[in-house]
Amino acid sequence: MxxxxxxxxxxxxxxxxxxxxxxxxxxxxxxxxxxxxxxxxxxxxxxxxxxxxxxxxxxxxxxxxxxxxxxxxxxxxxxxxxxxxxxxxxxxxxxxxxxxxxxxxxxxxxxxxxxxxxxxxxxxxxxxxxxxxxxxxxxxxxxxxxxxxxxxxxxxxxxxxxxxxxxxxxxxxxxxxxxxxxxxxxxxxxxxxxVVPPWRPGGQSQYIVRPIPDVTDTSTAPARAWALEHLHEPLDLRALAAHVRMSVRTFTRRFREETGVSPGKWITQQRVERARHLLETTDLSVDQVARHAGFGTGAALRQQMSAILGVAPSVYRTTFRSAG
Missing domain, CATH: 3.40.50.880 (Class I glutamine amidotransferase (GATase) domain)
Structure with missing residues (x-):
């Protein structure tokens, strides 16, 4: 049965x-x-x-x-x-x-x-x-x-x-x-x-994680892969460009072509995604989550989550931890 x-x-x-x-x-x-x-x-x-x-x-x-x-x-x-x-x-x-x-x-x-x-x-x-x-x-x-x-x-x-x-x-x-x-x-x-957005509660916006494209000789994918491993650290545009041996101008143009957004916006989105995952799966405080995700302070995390997801970190955690 x-x-x-x-x-x-x-x-x-x-x-x-x-x-x-x-x-x-x-x-x-x-x-x-x-x-x-x-x-x-x-x-x-x-x-x-x-x-x-x-x-x-x-x-x-x-x-x-x-x-x-x-x-x-x-x-x-x-x-x-x-x-x-x-x-x-x-x-x-x-x-x-x-x-x-x-x-x-x-x-x-x-x-x-x-x-x-x-x-x-x-x-x-x-x-x-x-x-x-x-x-x-x-x-x-x-x-x-x-x-x-x-x-x-x-x-x-x-x-x-x-x-x-x-x-x-x-x-x-x-x-x-x-x-x-x-x-x-x-x-x-x-x-x-x-292949749909994982979370769009109420009338709020939803962030969709973009996959990292296959690596090619002219791709910014290696820089993105490296950035994902170092989101908790300061990420400089020149350093990212140098990681794939490109000028900042070429890197920025190619990055937007491949992801649809600027490097700065992509990094912020990835940090919010990292914070989202930590809020769902750990008991770290909001300030600790902010540091692990690369925002530095809880205030900065609150600002970015409110702008991208439409909710504060504490509200997000309450929603999903109660579901588990």
Missing amino acids: DRRHLVAVLALDEVVTFDLGTPTQIFSAARDEDERRFYQVRICTPGGRPVRSSGQFTITPDHGLELLAEADTVLVAGVHYGARVLEDGTIEPEVRDALRAAVARGARVLSICTGAFVLAAAGLLDGRRATTHWSHADNFRRLFPHVDLDPDVLFVDEGDILTSAGVGAGVDLCLHLVRHDHGSEIANMAARRC
Whole structure:
């Protein structure tokens, strides 16, 4: 018997294809060191019937709504323009009852994008804070005035019920759940497997680590590799350029061509990434993390993390250490 955490993805007519694929990819990428997966993901529809997708093709599921009765997590994918729930705020009674029953027995329920309309139509969001795609906010408020809608955030975590904004925010929400369930390292590795940003909480910005390109005779990669080993030390642009036998001007130009940013910005980003990792995995104080990451002082670290990630080091640590 498969005892992995069961995620049931509910697809209705006009299902958004991206939203349908997101949980399958993200949750399937969450694995331990032995490549064992933590989740099993199954797709269901009312009556197990085929549904039309936003991509104008038909999806044939393997399960009906009975899957919701055994799922640990129920995820409602978004629906595209023309779906009835977006027009009049109603859903089939069997869908409403199945979702309510899932919540009543303690399942975790979430939505991606306009899937929030489905949860609201089932009466699950009344009196709660929620979000959906910003372009549907006015219509959502008109149909569901008792929901505290916040269209300015990527996702809202209300504990047992979570909602997210459009498309990419569904990725953020799924990673958020992996992080909540299994900690930062597993979530980050899942993100890397899917080549997506590992962390974009709320409406905050997300820093994506750039890989070091293959070394060539005219590449700045050796200098970047060396810099990563010496982030805790002062890094001088002339010294970096000399490391690959280039003039500062040539080095700066080629560095930007290869990474998309200036050497100074890249170093700051890498130091923030180092600090992020230390905050997640060690008990070092903020000042100690700052020194190990090359910022020197806690004040400098706070300034850079707030600018790049939108949060203070202490808040970041609280978020991820509590998840582990």
